[in-house]
Amino acid sequence: MNCKANFIMQKCSTLQHLPKAKLGYLPTPVIKLENLTRILGGPDILMKRDDLTGLALGGNKTRKLEYILGDAIKKGCDTVITAGAQQSNHCRQTAAAAAKLGLDCHLLLGGEKPGNFNGNLLLDELFDAHIHFTKENRKGEDIPNLVGTLKASGHSPYVIPYGGSNELGACGFIEAGFELSTQIGVDNLSHIFFASSSGGTHAGLMIAKSLLRHKYELTGIQIDKAENEANSFQQQVLALANSTCSFLNLAQSYRVDDVVLDKGYLETGYGVLTEQEKEAIQLLAKSEGILLDPVYTGRAFAAMVDKIQKRELPNDKQVLFWHTGGAPSLFAYSRTIL
């Protein structure tokens, strides 16, 4: 790590001393989307390439898993368990990380076993994960049972929450925010856009932003519909940001207005591909040769493009799209993507 990065890391000494498993090839590049900037005629568009974190086709979960699995290994666990959708990028990266670290991996995936394994699911199988199809239990409801069974057979399991979004996962994105500030002059940025779902990316970037006193607007694009207002995604990000600050002995805390989460692009809910995602995926592929995914980055990128086209962003500053990965699931959507 270079000198500037070291200086920044000292802003958060607890973070520096957490155990970490090395999984990513970091820093990821920051690039300019010159062709797309020209086509849209708005602000300069930058992209942080966390689709290139390097672990098994990349993605944002790699950064979270470095801290989460660092903890699992320190605690002497031999098995990891996590849950998600069948095309979960989090589950695929967890399976790959477990393979690399010599841990057993159990994945609980919602729905019925499909006839054909494709996209992330195919990769889960290649990484030799134990896959359980949990039907209507889509958010890990069956985990306690599995923990009991594994313990009874002499294993030491470690449960990773949905999307890897706990305090340790958020630490990966505090570090990511620090990393960005060693790469570009953030004073020129008006906005950072990214896809926000289980909230770890959002909480981590928020904390990095306030520790470094950055001024850009950090705008999460909400990907899933909330089940109820009391437990809205904004509340979940807020709770995680505050618990991560306590965990790291940081003095700051946040109010709900500090969490900027745009609900304007949800359409029909999680994982439902509509024209806006298709157009965004095709636009970036054709103009820059870069792949987005149908569930997360396709939606969030469509949101940013929409705001540029409506002239909602200042032309004399730059905007940055934080690419969080996910392209392997394109193959599972091959029939609907074009």
Ligand SMILES: *Cc1c(COP(=O)(O)O)cnc(C)c1O
């Ligand atoms: C998980 C995921 C996200 C959302 O990140 P959270 O930290 O869960 O909010 C965004 N993009 C991709 C591709 C993902 O896999």
